[in-house]
Amino acid sequence: MTNNRISVAHLNAGTAPLSTDPARDVVPRAGYSFSGCCSLLVLCLLGAGCESTPHPAPVMDATVGAQPAGDQSGPSVEAGAQRPTAYIVQKGDTLYSIALNHGINRKELAEWNNIPESGAIHIGQQLSMSAPHAQAGPSLFSLSDSPPPSAPTATRDSGLPSEAKPLANTNKLKTEPRAFKLPYSEQAIAQLKGLTDMPRTVLAKVDPMIEKQTGTVIPPTEVIADPDRIEWIWPTKGKLLEGFSEATKGIDIAGKAGEPVTASAGGKVVYSGAGLRGYGKLIIIKHNNTYLSAYAHNNKLLVKEGQTVVKGQKIGEMGSTDTDLVKLHFEIRKNGKPVDPLKHLPGISG
Structure with missing residues (x-):
């Protein structure tokens, strides 16, 4: 009875009675369940640790110079580059x-x-x-607003230092957008043909050492030979269309296409071409260090740069290039400034 009660009690408690056989009851059943749970817990923890490890970032190809196909282009100047x-x-x-x-x-x-x-x-x-640059000045045909450099003039030695005047700055340039033609200036001509040499003023020397009756000795002096002695002639025969003004800077003479245009005075051709805006086919003659003359709107140019011409020589043929009327636009410049040709020409043409 006693054994049966014990068995029933064990059954009611949910456990089996201890066996008297040592081979069967070496490890209790309850002990086996605890160790198994521990093992299972360790495995779960390890598995959770593996699951929580972040995935490595994908490897990107960062090869230098790689770019989307749509962004590829030929060689060009980078934005902002000089x-x-x-x-x-x-x-x-x-x-x-x-x-x-x-x-x-x-x-x-x-x-x-x-x-x-x-x-x-x-x-x-x-x-x-x-774009080429040109010196700021009045329109196209301004042989610079400042006179060209000339040789220093000799004066009587007074023992006092002379006041030096700085030369005008000819390096200030003005941009003309979208145009190759330049304003008419000595700098513009130099850009077009590389003209740099300028004639020098001629000096005439007075007889040395003149002694007055009073016995006072006068030292030798030097005077400038007059460069203004030019006998001008009309460059063509025709009716005067328009006179001189600050706007025209010269005169317009009517004529027919192909009529001769002649040099108004002898000199050297310093420009012959059509690169100066507003003047068509243009010829410029430098007569000395003071005067030059210009002949615009020609139909044909018969002289070349560097060529020496004489007064009355045919240098071109009248036309209407860069204008709407057959005419000759004639200008005279004195030290780079436009002057009225009618004050220098002999009477009225035609």
Whole structure:
């Protein structure tokens, strides 16, 4: 009875009675369940740790120079980069490729460098990469507002230092957008043809050492020979269309296309071309260090730069280039300033 009660009690308690057989009851059933739970708990913790480890970031290809296909483009000047002022033509270059690589309009590049419509360039040619500049001055035909430099004039030595006057600054330039043609100035002419040499004032020397009757000795002096002695003639025969004013800076003479245009005085041709805006085919003659004359709107130019001409020599043919009427626009400049030609020409033409 006793054993049966014990068995029933064990059953009611949910446990089995201890066996008297040592081989069967070495490890109690309850002890086995505890160790198994511990093992299971450890495995769960390890698994949770693995699950909480963050995934590594995906590897990105950061190769230098890689970029989306849509962003690829040919060589060009970067935004904000300083564009070179000049470029030397290399083998394989074309006007279009140079303009494209430097972000310049092809037509503007051609205008800046006086390149023909064919776009012909050659290896080693230097191209200007920006619009040419011109000195600020009154319109196109201003042979600079300041007189050209001349040789220093000799004066009587008074023992006092002479006051030196600074030369006018001829380096201040004004941009003319989208145009190659330049205002008419000595600087503009020099840009177009490389003219740099200027004639020097001629000095005449007085007889040395003149002794007055009083016995006073006068030192030798030097005087400037008069450079203004020019006998002008009319450059063509025709009716006077318009007189001189600050706006015209010269006179307009009517005529027919092809009529001769002659040099109003002898001198050297310092410009012959059509690169100065508003004057068409233009000829400029330098007569001395004081005077020059200009002949505009010609239909044909018969003289070249550097050529010496004499008074009355045919230098061109009348036309209407850069104007709407056949005429000759004639100007006389004294020390770079326009003067009224009618005050220098002999009477009325025609």
